[in-house]
Amino acid sequence: MIARTPYAQMLGIRSVATDDGAVTLMMPATPSLEGRTGFLYGGVIASLLELACLEAVAQERREPWPKPINMSFDFLRGGLMIDSYAQARLVRVGRRVVNADAICWQGDRDKPIATGRMHLLLD
Incomplete structure (x- = not known):
């Protein structure tokens, strides 16, 4: 659902089905996403985490665009290309607020490159 938005498409993000039924977003490394030489720009990693949180809300609540209250990201290691x-x-999930957390990895899910938390206001 979120992967079809113009912003996600600009980043090349697409949904990947997993065996456990959870939705995983995948962002291919392209030269336009490079920050310092050989590494992804931190902003696109944060965007991937944000979109993953929005996707989780969309899947569970069928509300694709709740309003973000705040976001926090922890960059644990450099994201390679x-x-x-x-x-x-x-x-x-409350009546008005949803709390979500996300993890971003490359290759090995047990070695995340970043994590994020979002609080979102429901309509």
Whole structure:
């Protein structure tokens, strides 16, 4: 759902089905996403995490565009110029606010390159 948005398409993001039924977003490394030589720009990693959180809300609540209240990202290691993956889960769903967290990795899910948290306001 979120992968069809113009911004996600500009980044080349697409949905990848997994065995457990969770939606994973994949962002291919392209020269236009490079920051310092040999590494992805941190902003696109943050965007991938944000879109993963929005995708988790869209899948669970069928509300594709809740309003972000705040976002926080932790960059754990440099993102190499290889395909990146992100997956989010809803931590808490209230009447008005959803809390989500996401993880971004390359190659090995157990070695994340970044994590993120979002709080979103539901309509």
